[in-house]
Structure formats: C-alpha cells, structure tokens
Amino acid sequence: MRIGIDLGGTKIEVIALSDQGEELFRKRIPTPRGSYTDTLQAIKRLVDDAELATQQTGTVGIGIPGTISPFSQKVKNANSVWLNGQPLDKDLEQLLQRPVRIANDANCMTVSEATDGAGKGKNIVLALILGTGCGSGIVINGKPHNGANGLGGEWGHNPLPWQDEEEQAVAKATPCYCGKQGCIEQFVSGTGLCDDYQRRSGTRLKGDEIVKLAEQGNKLAEQSLQAYERRLAKSLASYTNILDPDVIIFAGGVCNIERLYKNVPPLLQQYIFGKECFTEIKKAQHGDSSGVRGAAWLWGVDEKS
Numbered sequence: 001m002r003i004g005i006d007l008g009g010t011k012i013e014v015i016a017l018s019d020q021g022e023e024l025f026r027k028r029i030p031t032p033r034g035s036y037t038d039t040l041q042a043i044k045r046l047v048d049d050a051e052l053a054t055q056q057t058g059t060v061g062i063g064i065p066g067t068i069s070p071f072s073q074k075v076k077n078a079n080s081v082w083l084n085g086q087p088l089d090k091d092l093e094q095l096l097q098r099p100v101r102i103a104n105d106a107n108c109m110t111v112s113e114a115t116d117g118a119g120k121g122k123n124i125v126l127a128l129i130l131g132t133g134c135g136s137g138i139v140i141n142g143k144p145h146n147g148a149n150g151l152g153g154e155w156g157h158n159p160l161p162w163q164d165e166e167e168q169a170v171a172k173a174t175p176c177y178c179g180k181q182g183c184i185e186q187f188v189s190g191t192g193l194c195d196d197y198q199r200r201s202g203t204r205l206k207g208d209e210i211v212k213l214a215e216q217g218n219k220l221a222e223q224s225l226q227a228y229e230r231r232l233a234k235s236l237a238s239y240t241n242i243l244d245p246d247v248i249i250f251a252g253g254v255c256n257i258e259r260l261y262k263n264v265p266p267l268l269q270q271y272i273f274g275k276e277c278f279t280e281i282k283k284a285q286h287g288d289s290s291g292v293r294g295a296a297w298l299w300g301v302d303e304k305s
C-alpha cells in the first residue's frame with residue numbers, strides 16, 4: 001500500500017492507494033497553522049488512521065509547498081512559513097519509523113499525472129500549474145526532477161520571453177513580489193489573466209467570468225484571452241526549446257478554459273525554434289486529487305511497497 005500526504009497551508013490530506021492505484025482510504029483535516037510540532041503529530045495521526053482503516057502498512061510520500069534544500073537538508077521556500085528551516089523528512093522518518101519521500105507539491109502533481117493520469121506512459125512529462133500563482137513540475141521516467149539546487153521546474157519567476165511594448169510597460173509598472181520584473185507568473189497565472197482584464201476594463205472579474213464574457217462577444221474579454229494565450233505560448237516555447245517534453249499537461253484553475261487546448265498549440269509552433277512542435281497539450285486528469293495521489297506515487301509503480 002502507498003500512503004500519500006498533501007501538506008497544504010490550510011488542510012492536510014491523506015490518501016491510501018493499493019499498488020494498482022485504487023483508492024482505499026482518504027481523509028482531510030485542517031492544518032495546525034503556525035506549529036511545526038503539531039503539524040508532525042497531525043501527519044502521524046493521519047498515517048495511523050490510514051493503516052488502521054485498511055489493516056495494512058504502507059510507504060509514505062509527502063507533498064509540501066516548498067522543497068527540501070539539498071544543502072541544508074531543511075525545508076525552504078514554503079509559504080507555510082513554520083515549515084521553513086525544519087528537517088521535515090528526518091523528523092518524520094523518526095516519528096513514523098520508516099523512510100519518507102518528500103517532494104514539492106507541483107512535482108507531486110506531475111508524478112500523479114505521469115503515473116496514471118494524462119501523462120501515463122510518457123518518459124518526460126511537463127505539467128504547468130496555472131492558478132493563483134504559476135509553477136511547473138518535471139517528471140522523467142516516473143521520478144520528479146528536483147535538480148542539484150532543488151530548482152527543477154522553477155519556471156514562474158523567469159522573465160516572460162519576447163515581450164512586446166505592452167508587456168514591457170506592465171513589467172516596468174508592477175515589479176513581481178520576488179523582486180524581479182516581468183516574471184512569467186505575473187502574466188500566465190490565473191491572477192495574471194484577471195490583472196490583464198482589469199487593466200483593459202477597469203473591472204476585476206474571475207477567470208471563468210472573463211471566458212463567459214468573451215463567449216458573449218465582449219471585445220475586451222476576448223483581447224485579454226488572446227493576450228493570455230499568446231503569453232502562455234511564448235512561455236511554453238522557451239521551456240519546450242530546452243526540455244522538449246513528450247507531453248505537456250495543464251493543471252490548476254486555468255486548465256478548465258477549454259479554448260486553450262485549441263488556440264495555444266498553433267501559437268506555440270510560431271515561437272518554437274524551427275516552428276516544428278507536435279507535443280500534445282492535455283488537461284490534468286486527476287484534478288484536485290493529483291497532489292495527494294502524486295505524493296503516494298513518490299514510491300513508484302515498479303517499487304514494492
């Protein structure tokens with residue numbers, strides 16, 4: 001059995017999967033915000049609950065909002081700040097009396113889709129998580145690519161490529177919270193889409209409301225979506241020119257905008273070096289469950305649990 005934990009800022013979720021990927025148990029509790037010790041204990045209780053309910057023991061994988069530094073062996077870059085600076089994997093291994101695998105939540109999402117989702121059977125799987133922020137995960141032969149500095153898949157805080165005048169003006173006027181200007185996240189996240197429409201119309205709407213307006217023939221909403229598609233294609237082209245994945249998967253709230261799957265591929269071709277790119281772009285299959293399923297699959301299908 002494989003146990004996966006999705007350690008989020010507001011909730012912790014556990015799932016237990018059979019070796020064939022069948023869901024055996026699932027539970028969700030609020031995260032004890034601010035307390036590292038309570039967070040450890042909450043994870044232990046969830047693992048105990050899963051094992052008691054299924055009468056089986058399992059491997060444990062955990063998805064976290066951040067990463068374990070390969071240098072300090074401690075959590076860094078987590079927006080759940082009470083985890084930062086803590087040796088989470090070592091502490092959990094001691095508490096749970098077994099080896100524990102930890103990965104960034106974007107990587108877990110990608111592992112899930114690569115194992116038995118939209119990227120099943122592909123060697124190099126790239127997933128873009130387009131929501132409040134924007135991140136990405138790379139999975140190669142079933143394993144997340146963490147990288148020598150724990151930076152694998154850090155995509156959102158590179159500059160938007162081939163910026164036009166309008167984009168340069170936005171970059172100059174509103175620096176990113178990371179301290180740089182013109183980051184991909186500012187344009188290609190769901191928030192970036194809403195920002196763009198607000199700049200054009202003076203009104204703040206949600207992504208699905210902008211899509212609806214465009215479908216009703218609203219010009220400004222249509223302009224925003226076209227700009228969004230072009231920016232997503234540019235960002236994907238520079239990524240694809242380097243990684244050249246076998247499949248690209250969209251996840252996060254934005255992945256429900258159906259027109260992207262029709263409009264982005266031809267735009268992507270225009271920006272790719274040599275203009276030849278036939279990589280399939282697909283929607284994540286496991287939706288909200290991908291993070292916790294991927295944590296469970298950090299122990300791969302070919303490994304005995």
Ligand SMILES: [Zn+2]
Binds near residue numbers: 156180183
């Ligand atoms: Zn940034």
